[in-house]
Amino acid sequence: MDDDELVERLRSIANRVDPVPEWVDSAARAALTTRRMDEELAELVHDSWESAQLVRSGDDTHVLAFETDAVSVDVQAEAGGLRALVGGASGEVVVETPVGERRVGIGEDGWVVVPELPHPTVRLRLVGDDGRAVLTPWFTA
Amino acid sequence: MGEDNATLLSAAAQGDQAAWNELVARYTPLLWSVARGFRLGTADCADVVQNTWLKLVEKLGTVAEPDRLAAWLATTARRECLQLLRRAQRRRAADEEPPDVADDAPPLDEGLLLAERDHALWRAVDRLPEACRRLIRLLMADPPPSYAEIAQVLDIAVGSIGPSRGRCLDRLRKLAEEV
Numbered sequence: 566m567d568d569d570e571l572v573e574r575l576r577s578i579a580n581r582v583d584p585v586p587e588w589v590d591s592a593a594r595a596a597l598t599t600r601r602m603d604e605e606l607a608e609l610v611h612d613s614w615e616s617a618q619l620v621r622s623g624d625d626t627h628v629l630a631f632e633t634d635a636v637s638v639d640v641q642a643e644a645g646g647l648r649a650l651v652g653g654a655s656g657e658v659v660v661e662t663p664v665g666e667r668r669v670g671i672g673e674d675g676w677v678v679v680p681e682l683p684h685p686t687v688r689l690r691l692v693g694d695d696g697r698a699v700l701t702p703w704f705t706a
Numbered sequence: 707m708g709e710d711n712a713t714l715l716s717a718a719a720q721g722d723q724a725a726w727n728e729l730v731a732r733y734t735p736l737l738w739s740v741a742r743g744f745r746l747g748t749a750d751c752a753d754v755v756q757n758t759w760l761k762l763v764e765k766l767g768t769v770a771e772p773d774r775l776a777a778w779l780a781t782t783a784r785r786e787c788l789q790l791l792r793r794a795q796r797r798r799a800a801d802e803e804p805p806d807v808a809d810d811a812p813p814l815d816e817g818l819l820l821a822e823r824d825h826a827l828w829r830a831v832d833r834l835p836e837a838c839r840r841l842i843r844l845l846m847a848d849p850p851p852s853y854a855e856i857a858q859v860l861d862i863a864v865g866s867i868g869p870s871r872g873r874c875l876d877r878l879r880k881l882a883e884e885v
Contacts, residue, residue: 568871568872568875571827571875571878571879572842572845572846572850572871572875574824574827575827575828575831575842575845575846576845576846576847576848576850578820578824578827578828578846579739579828579846579847579848580848581820582820582828583738583742585734585735585738585755586748586752588752589734589738589751589752589755589756590730590731590734592752592755592756593730593734593755593756593759594723594726594727594730596726596730596756596759596760596762596763597718597721597723597726597763599760599763600721600763600764600766606764614788614789614792615785625792625795625796625799627792627793627796643796644796644797644799663756663760685753685793686753686756686757686760702761702764703757703760703761703764705757705786705789705790705793706793
């Protein structure tokens with residue numbers, strides 16, 4: 566078996582024993598429904614897991630910062646839940662995950678606390694008292 | 707086959723589900739291979755694929771280089787893999803549920819599906835050193851990515867792929883004989 570034949574053989578094995586599950590394809594097709602046009606998209610300006618080395622021990626809070634011109638959202642995600650400090654807006658935050666969403670009020674001090682996340686893939690949608698609508702990109706909490 | 711990426715992306719941006727489905731069908735196998743190359747388990751591979759598509763939805767209408775979509779998707783998937791591994795580490799540190807990574811080779815009923823020789827080859831892929839495993843896993847995707855795409859995904863020179871492929875396949879043959 567030469568190299569090309571071997572690769573072809575491997576591909577055929579993978580097709581038989583490790584095909585992409587249908588539910589994965591199906592979820593991917595449904596992802597289009599998450600498109601939102603009405604909110605201003607905040608930009609990710611800091612991600613503590615992008616820069617630092619992969620191997621560390623102990624507490625490893627995932628720190629992310631998002632910004633628009635007027636609003637800032639600083640996220641601290643720990644095992645299980647997250648906290649976010651919202652600057653420049655009051656109102657509530659809709660915590661979106663692939664398995665559902667929940668609404669949390671922004672405290673007077675600007676903090677939003679989500680003790681338990683139903684899924685690690687998250688985005689935050691700010692619904693401001695003044696009508697302002699801001700959406701963060703999806704991130705892994 | 708079918709429409710080019712630019713046409714599909716622009717249609718999907720207008721809400722054309724069929725165009726989006728075509729993109730999903732075209733590239734999900736590649737993303738799955740990227741995730742499997744990191745030895746992620748099925749649930750984590752599924753998250754990587756899904757998160758990557760969610761990120762493309764965010765970018766719809768602003769994709770600058772549709773011809774490089776495969777590379778963009780695969781690079782995004784690689785980043786998602788690293789974030790998930792990072793998260794798994796934190797989970798371990800917090801002593802939570804065991805992570806869905808490492809030595810979770812795809813569930814195999816391969817005794818029924820595969821001849822002995824194929825079984826040995828399949829097992830050997832998982833025992834390859836990391837760099838080889840990622841490369842071979844990408845080459846196994848159906849449809850296979852181009853060398854240019856592989857180079858972008860693995861962040862290596864295009865010219866090194868041919869020689870690496872040869873070396874990795876030799877190792878694979880040796881490992882398969884040991885099984």
